[in-house]
Amino acid sequence: MIEIQRNRIDVEAVVDSVRRNDAGAIVVFLGTVRADPDVRALDYEVYKPMAVRTLTELGERAREKFGILELSIVHRAGRVPVGGDSVVIACAAAHRSEAFAACSWVMDEVKRIVPIWKTEAGPAKRRARRP
Amino acid sequence: MIEIQRNRIDVEAVVDSVRRNDAGAIVVFLGTVRADPDVRALDYEVYKPMAVRTLTELGERAREKFGILELSIVHRAGRVPVGGDSVVIACAAAHRSEAFAACSWVMDEVKRIVPIWKTEAGPAKRRARRP
Amino acid sequence: MQIQVRLFATYREIVGEGQLAWTFRDGTTVGQLVEAVLAKYPRLLGHEKSMVLAVNHEVVRLDVVLREGDEVALLPPVSGGRR
């Protein structure tokens, strides 16, 4: 499951999308919008067709690199309020070490190469969040 | 949230139990019963008061060691069928590297020191699963 | 003094019971209790090397002296499979 969506992410559905009888471990990562004095929400701008393509390729590379069984990535586009999930990644493997390694690697790659940009939406100002 | 329970684990509830506005990352681990030709289910025998005490201490040590914000561990007791979740661990932190490290460390410790034993329940035989 | 002895997994299967109430004289140590259990259930012999002992839900060494009402647990290794 690779999705870019404007609505809330259903975490249970993402987890269920990677379930397999030959998996003994599922690792899930949720990136959430952290509270900050000046931040009410984050706005995610997504170059959608390229993001979907890049996420799909990431999933294939993770399967080859770590031997995992299933991977799903769901990312929000648009405004996500403080406390909301902006990205959920679920990874299933026979054993847990691969699942942890793959999930962590995929999230690093999402931050590094997927064309998604975030802007802080605060009560008054609005500026690009520093890296 | 530290629980040993006979009924199905509500994954979403475990995730929600660690949500905090100052967390930017949540890592969740699900240990699931893997299909095997001779295995229909696993039976988990738990020394419950000691398991709850050990899990609670693990949570405290993980907070000190990794600086995480919240940790929940829910483990099944009794029979868990193939595909079912035998343990769910959720860990919230400001940033993802701590959340991944803590969740992985806690699961290793659960396997190492928490008094829970599993036995395979197959169609005909029943034997202790090899380490 | 009365001591509750708890047995789990393999040990419980060998002994045939998971809980025993035994009487020991004052000053008995955990090690002496284990020796008494092994003497009564010789099929447990050989398991004592990998046995973990807990008193009142806390792992202890063999020289700990027991007290009235203590719950002593004999725990097989909890090796839980591959990472």
Place this chain on the structure above:
Amino acid sequence: MQIQVRLFATYREIVGEGQLAWTFRDGTTVGQLVEAVLAKYPRLLGHEKSMVLAVNHEVVRLDVVLREGDEVALLPPVSGGRR
């Protein structure tokens, strides 16, 4: 030939639009397109060092030759914060 130029985040804000339809002569490379965009929007100058270029949703080098109908995207760094 007609080329779609897509701009995102900071670049979109600087230019004031996220999508431009430009006409180039055959044989134009991605690098020449970027030069033309920088010449028309000098406030983008300085950004070209960290700019990532994609043609039809795939990252490319500057010497790639464009073809009729290509979609060229000028992508600011996607640095997504601390691990």
